């Protein structure tokens with residue numbers, strides 16, 4: 005069984021984003037970039053399926069600038085077998101990413117594609133669903149648990165108000181939620197080994213996909229600053245204040 009794992013290079017989740025002064029976007033100059041956290045979970049899940057003997061090959065793919073190669077090396081160090089970089093300096097929107105992934109799915113024929121549920125930079129939560137539509141494959145989104153047996157995958161999904169379990173016929177598309185697993189750190193020997201694992205260089209044109217933007221960002225602004233808190237002397241004063249605000253009965 006082959007698993008394709010798309011991994012996106014995004015602003016590190018520990019970094020507090022700074023909005024550019026002209027309000028056109030987030031300032032990425034000299035900012036730490038890392039693998040999208042949900043994609044780390046996707047890589048981890050693929051590796052666990054390989055360790056269980058369910059999967060035989062894990063292919064990581066990233067669409068982005070040349071430095072996305074570092075993100076792919078991280079996936080290789082965690083345990084992916086080979087990688088594909090689809091290099092472009094354009095900011096690629098989910099539809100274009102999904103079209104490129106569809107072309108790669110046609111070429112590679114993976115039994116599973118495991119994506120993150122969303123990229124923490126654009127928060128789109130669209131690519132996996134679009135890929136499922138473009139490929140006509142069943143989708144199990146927001147996976148909290150994944151079990152593969154024979155030609156079916158059972159996915160427990162995090163939905164509003166609880167969990168939902170669905171059974172999908174393979175080949176299928178899965179997107180990961182936060183509680184699916186805890187991704188491993190790559191060990192130093194594996195980081196060294198990852199340097200010699202195969203990494204193919206491609207462009208969107210190789211897959212016949214035009215990455216020109218369809219969406220226009222009108223304005224990006226900082227969230228409003230939180231106003232200062234108030235110190236209360238004791239619980240009685242706290243309860244009185246909450247009551248006066250209509251928060252407590």
Ligand code: AMP
Nearest residue numbers: 010011067119120122123128129130131
């Ligand atoms: P989004 O729909 O942008 O929130 O992204 C959802 C998921 O799609 C991510 O967690 C990745 O698995 C995948 N993805 C999105 N953009 C890219 C990209 N440029 N390269 C590789 N994977 C991507």
